[in-house]
Amino acid sequence: MDSEKFGQMMKERREEAERILQDYLPPVSGSQQTVLEAMAYSVLAGGKRLRPILMLESYRLFGGSGKVIEPFVAAIEMIHTYSLVHDDLPAMDNDKYRRGKLTTHAKYGEAMGILAGDGLLTYAFETAGAAFSMTDDPARVGRAIQVLARKAGIYGMLGGQVIDVESEGKPGMTLERITQIHTLKTAALMESSLMIGAILAGATEYQIGQMEQIARSVGIAFQIQDDILDVTSTQEVLGKPIGSDARNAKTTYVTLQGMDASVQEVKRLSREAVDTLRQIPGDTLFLEELIRMLTMRNN
Numbered sequence: 001m002d003s004e005k006f007g008q009m010m011k012e013r014r015e016e017a018e019r020i021l022q023d024y025l026p027p028v029s030g031s032q033q034t035v036l037e038a039m040a041y042s043v044l045a046g047g048k049r050l051r052p053i054l055m056l057e058s059y060r061l062f063g064g065s066g067k068v069i070e071p072f073v074a075a076i077e078m079i080h081t082y083s084l085v086h087d088d089l090p091a092m093d094n095d096k097y098r099r100g101k102l103t104t105h106a107k108y109g110e111a112m113g114i115l116a117g118d119g120l121l122t123y124a125f126e127t128a129g130a131a132f133s134m135t136d137d138p139a140r141v142g143r144a145i146q147v148l149a150r151k152a153g154i155y156g157m158l159g160g161q162v163i164d165v166e167s168e169g170k171p172g173m174t175l176e177r178i179t180q181i182h183t184l185k186t187a188a189l190m191e192s193s194l195m196i197g198a199i200l201a202g203a204t205e206y207q208i209g210q211m212e213q214i215a216r217s218v219g220i221a222f223q224i225q226d227d228i229l230d231v232t233s234t235q236e237v238l239g240k241p242i243g244s245d246a247r248n249a250k251t252t253y254v255t256l257q258g259m260d261a262s263v264q265e266v267k268r269l270s271r272e273a274v275d276t277l278r279q280i281p282g283d284t285l286f287l288e289e290l291i292r293m294l295t296m297r298n299n
Contacts (some may be wrong), residue, residue, distance in 0.1 A: 001286065002075050006289045009286055010053075010290075010293075013057075017052035017073060017077070020074050021044070021049075021074050021077055024071065024074035024075075024127050024130075025039070025040055028040055034112060035115050037108075038112050038121050038198040039116050039123070040081075041108075042085050042104045042116055042117075042120065042257050043078060045101050047077075047081075047097040047099060049063040049077060050192070050294060051080055051190060052074075054215070054287075054290070055076055055193040055196055056073060057197065057286060057290070058193065058197025058211055058220055059196075059197035059198075060201075061197070061201075061202035061280065062197070062203040064200055064201030064202075064272075066145065068131050069131075069196075069197065070131075071128050071129075071134070072279050074126075075124040075127045075128040075154075075194070076148070076192060078120045078121070078127065079120070079124045079157075080189055081120055082117040082118075082119075082121045082124070085103070085111075085113055087161070088104065088105060088113070088115070089110065092165070104117075124148075125148075128144070129145070137202075139233065141200070142201070144200055147195050148192055148196060155184075156189070157184060158187065160181050160182075160185025163179045163180060163181050163185075167181070167250075167251070168250055169250075173251035178251070183219065185223070186219045186220070186223040187215060187216045187218070190222070191211075191215040191216055191219065194212065194215040195211050195212050195215070210280060214273045214291075215273075217270070217273040218269070218270070218291055218294055218295060219297040221270050222295060223255075224266050224269075225295055225296070225297060227254045227262065228259065228262055228263065228266070229298065231254055231259070240296075254266070270291060270292060270295040270296070272290050274291055
């Protein structure tokens, strides 16, 4: 697929994800207006909408049609955004800028930053629950919500964040532990995206497992690339401060294995994901190109 065609397809899919998000965000009004405004600011502050796009593509790859996927598309981005809002807090990474804009706590204050994150996480599941009234197969929706909760929670993204926080500044970090952090903290929501798309479209258990493995490889590669960019990029290109890993005395894949080995591992994981994807019947060309973009990105 040539870059111009892929770029146009990405633009169309990002616009679709934005429309869905706009449809499902709560109106900014009432006594809770400030937190609702902070939630909307956080979600609509930009971003590639990678997880919603992955979810939509997985759904369509397995023949899914209809709107039952839409509440989950909105929910996954709300959960991803909540994690960023809390990640930026003074008690965590203490970042003032993300995507070239003030972080939520920097704009609304620390307390409202915490509450906005809480609001997005809670409202994500309220939103996902709307899918029950949009399907003739509620068991699929129930399974999808279960996957969403597990991948976002203590056995997924949150668990990875716990291990990451507890590892900061401590000696003895191993490659196995870093990979575990990347698998949980970063890959888990991508796994959720591809799995939920497959589940709601009626894919087999084996195919759902394939999508989980693809997303795991992509997620780990994505985070290693993020670690690379924290060293090699600029704030203008990346849209957030660079060098935060060094400031927080954080051992990363790059500091442990070196730059060359990190770049090679990203390439290996990307090939692994594409090879598995090609085993699935259907048109996988866009997803293949998206995987390459995710793992080889420069911002």
